[in-house]
Amino acid sequence: MNARYLLPYTPEAIGGLPDALDVLVWDGDGPVPSDEALRGVEFFCLPYMRHPAAVAVIPHLPSLKVVQTLTAGMDDVLPYLPDGVVACNARGLHDASTAELAVTLILALLRGIPHFTRLQEQGRWSQEFHESLADKTVLILGYGSIGRALAARLEPFECEVVRVARRARSEEEVHGAQELAALLPSADVVVLLTPLTPESRHLVDAGFLSRMKDGALLVNVARGPVVDTEALLKELAAQRLRAALDVTDPEPLPAGHPLWHAPGVLITPHVGGPSSAFLPRAKRTLREQILRYENGEPLANGS
């Protein structure tokens, strides 16, 4: 046994790979292969949503050269990465699913879907005006690959999209972070897409929230700790802001946490990535990366 690849899918499932590829399959659920079997593994693709069991395998891979994630964020992998190992994220893989969830959360909250779901449970028909995304201003904070996919999905809705990234980029009308404070008060919806870094932790604090306009909607599809939960809870309790959160801090959100029942909040359990869009795009990402590795080409999205 001298497998070079430790992958969550069989080569047949991934498709389009060379016949003689030496692959050990571990999906993160079954028993971890023996140290002997893992000895030659150079390329390890972490099974999706199997943290921390997946990173616990890393110390058992003495030949490791590449760690490939199936997530866009690397915050929970980088601390476990040995020196000299290249870490590649799955930039692009989650664009469709996560951007789509962001639109879903915006539309669901504006158009009153949680409210109507509760009315339906009571068997009550109550026609009333709700908000539309049309004519609104949506600020995307953290304008990268997913942000671009989100902007493309928002544009036909007759809304205005404002893009903010760390650095301004004139070719795409992307504002720099230093313009954020001035842009926030005009946004009806603020979507967080920043990776979690020491700089972005609690980026959305009391001061940030205080600049958002009355009744504005905060959407977090990034990472929970980008938002200061205590500060957000104050704005929600005052019914000054609303929020749609796919990620929370703490996460998973424990039973009894005040965020569950704060007014004007919709919570989904970190489902930006896990959807039917995942598997075909994960296989495509992995196929392309393995072919690069086999051919000695530079890997995509490496550290």
Add this chain to the structure above:
Amino acid sequence: MNARYLLPYTPEAIGGLPDALDVLVWDGDGPVPSDEALRGVEFFCLPYMRHPAAVAVIPHLPSLKVVQTLTAGMDDVLPYLPDGVVACNARGLHDASTAELAVTLILALLRGIPHFTRLQEQGRWSQEFHESLADKTVLILGYGSIGRALAARLEPFECEVVRVARRARSEEEVHGAQELAALLPSADVVVLLTPLTPESRHLVDAGFLSRMKDGALLVNVARGPVVDTEALLKELAAQRLRAALDVTDPEPLPAGHPLWHAPGVLITPHVGGPSSAFLPRAKRTLREQILRYENGEPLANGS
């Protein structure tokens, strides 16, 4: 008193109208103006969502020439229209709001928003895979003005859009009604946008539903009676199909009706039109139409 216009908004609120316009304002809520005051009214814009009080005014307008609705559908106005009176619908007015609600319903049901709303009420975090709109096939039945707005909104979601109208139109890849039976089995989502006519009543019957694929989603943002409710209830009870219904038959859906608690159904109370997108577009529609009438130009969307 010799007002020529009976409108739900003041000329100042509508904006951009000639100064000397003779307008009587009636928003459908206050007392109906006297027959004497109504004697000269030629142009009557029905107040929105004030049926049947609004159409009850029609017999009191002896000089009536034009009835303007603020709805796309005319099914509940045409029976009250005197001979020789032109009826104009509000084609285009609801494109943004109704197309947006259709996307909202599709995304909410696929991505599990009603389910997560119920989990949230219980304070339960349960990360799980749901469906994505990406890679799905969406069939739009009744491809007109709203259908075009819906297709534009769906296209960036990496899904396939199939357009069906009464007659095929090659320039937009619109299929004719005679192709519907062959197209239905490949659609993951079917969105109804047909006007209610004698031909479209119960268009979606047991035979139509039986052609839809297992697990497919029926979205009705058209009119309730386009769907045979009894036939739909059978498919829902068998958990073979799912549905998102903004309109129902009967409507309003009475308390205790089995549709409220059928499995896999999301019900909103006819809110495709009533949203914050309505008022600015209603005023624009009315302004343009009044200017045409003042200038003796042909009216838009007349019968």
